[in-house]
Amino acid sequence: MRPYKFITLSAMLLSLATAAQAQGFGGMFGMGRPQQQQQPSEATARQFTLNLTADGSAQMICYLPKEPNGKAVVGIPGGGYAMLSNSHEGTLASGWMNEHGIAYFVVNYRLPQGDRTIPIGDVEKGFTIVRDSATAWGINPQMVGIMGFSAGGHLASVISTKSAPAVRPNFSILFYPVISMDEKISHQNSCENFLGMEGKKDANLVREYSTNLQVKPRETPPAFLVLSSDDNLVPPVTNAVAYYTAMKQAGNECALFIYPTGGHGYGFGQWFAYRSEMLATLEKWLNARK
Numbered sequence: 001m002r003p004y005k006f007i008t009l010s011a012m013l014l015s016l017a018t019a020a021q022a023q024g025f026g027g028m029f030g031m032g033r034p035q036q037q038q039q040p041s042e043a044t045a046r047q048f049t050l051n052l053t054a055d056g057s058a059q060m061i062c063y064l065p066k067e068p069n070g071k072a073v074v075g076i077p078g079g080g081y082a083m084l085s086n087s088h089e090g091t092l093a094s095g096w097m098n099e100h101g102i103a104y105f106v107v108n109y110r111l112p113q114g115d116r117t118i119p120i121g122d123v124e125k126g127f128t129i130v131r132d133s134a135t136a137w138g139i140n141p142q143m144v145g146i147m148g149f150s151a152g153g154h155l156a157s158v159i160s161t162k163s164a165p166a167v168r169p170n171f172s173i174l175f176y177p178v179i180s181m182d183e184k185i186s187h188q189n190s191c192e193n194f195l196g197m198e199g200k201k202d203a204n205l206v207r208e209y210s211t212n213l214q215v216k217p218r219e220t221p222p223a224f225l226v227l228s229s230d231d232n233l234v235p236p237v238t239n240a241v242a243y244y245t246a247m248k249q250a251g252n253e254c255a256l257f258i259y260p261t262g263g264h265g266y267g268f269g270q271w272f273a274y275r276s277e278m279l280a281t282l283e284k285w286l287n288a289r290k
Contacts, residue, residue: 041095043067050129052107058122060129061106063094068138069101071145071289073173074126078150078265081112081119081193088267089149089175096268100283103139105130109155114196116209123159127167143289145171145221149267150234151190153177157211157243161220171289172223173282176264177243178234181209185238212239215246222253224285226278228262255285 040047045066052058075093077086084090090106097104109122127144134141146169148156153174160172180186181195191200199205207213214220227240234240236258247254259274266272 039095041098043095043098045098047094052122052125052129053110058110058125059108060126061091061094061108063098063104064137065098065101065103067101068103070138070140071101071143071286072103072105072130072134072137072139073097073145073147074123074130074169075104075106076109076123076146076148076152076156077106078148078152078175078267080187080189081151082189083111084108085149085265085267088269089152089265090267092268093147096279100286102286103130103137112194114193114199116194116199119155119194120158120163123155124163124167127159127163127169131166143170145169145173145289147173147175148177149175150265151178151187151194153240154179154181154190154194154209154211158209160223161211161214161216169221171221174223174225174240174243175267176227176231176234176236177225177240179210179212179239179243181206182238185235187234190234212242212246215243215250215252217250217252220247220250220252222289223247223255224282225254225256226259226282227257228259228264228266230261231264233264257281 043065044063046064048062050060050062052060075090077084077090079085086106086108094104105126107123107126109119112118130139130144131141146156146159154177156172156174157177157179160169178187178190181191183191183200195205225240225244227236229236244254244256262272262274
């Protein structure tokens with residue numbers, strides 16, 4: 001009976017994991033990284049979840065600070081557009097944000113499966129809710145930023161460069177972002193999952209969603225980019241550095257921080273060796289947002 005019970009339990013866990021991944025809530029599958037869960041912060045006044053779709057397949061987790069400073073950040077987890085690493089690249093940032101007076105929101109968007117309009121629409125819906133609720137939540141609607149990680153960094157950069165002003169962020173924070181949709185110089189799976197197997201062959205579509213090619217002077221919001229020089233998953237030079245170069249050439253404000261080590265996928269995780277330095281710099285940069 002014991003072997004039978006073990007197999008049954010394993011099957012149940014696999015079923016739950018598959019369901020979570022299919023639904024897009026994949027914090028348990030954090031790219032091989034240890035999964036740290038955010039402990040409730042004393043700086044958080046309210047935590048609640050809002051459905052972004054009628055069936056709840058896309059949701060936004062909301063963290064409102066006790067002492068708001070008027071700023072808000074909408075977090076976009078990574079996961080190669082195949083899953084969501086929404087712990088260390090999502091909820092784990094909530095305590096730090098609230099402790100600094102920043103309202104924080106994690107969008108658990110639906111996976112594109114080749115239809116890029118799905119995750120874009122979910123994030124834009126989240127932005128609409130945050131700005132529409134600004135007064136009630138103690139937020140300045142002109143101080144709403146976006147923070148994306150890896151493929152979520154690509155999605156954040158799409159919103160920053162291509163979305164209408166009503167849902168465009170006022171600033172962007174991009175951790176080791178996928179930027180190019182050219183699979184030869186980017187993360188192949190992200191390109192395939194976002195554009196689709198046929199879409200990735202369309203040169204015009206690849207160009208349209210390679211966001212370093214979509215930066216606009218005086219229109220694309222200021223950006224803060226974080227990456228590590230030993231990132232072997234998303235090539236730094238043709239992605240984050242390319243976005244920084246495009247921003248500077250357009251005359252837009254942009255800061256780029258490249259750490260010696262760290263690889264890819266650390267997010268707000270304690271295991272990132274330069275976490276303290278990174279957060280101190282991010283705090284100063286956010287304080288400069290007026």
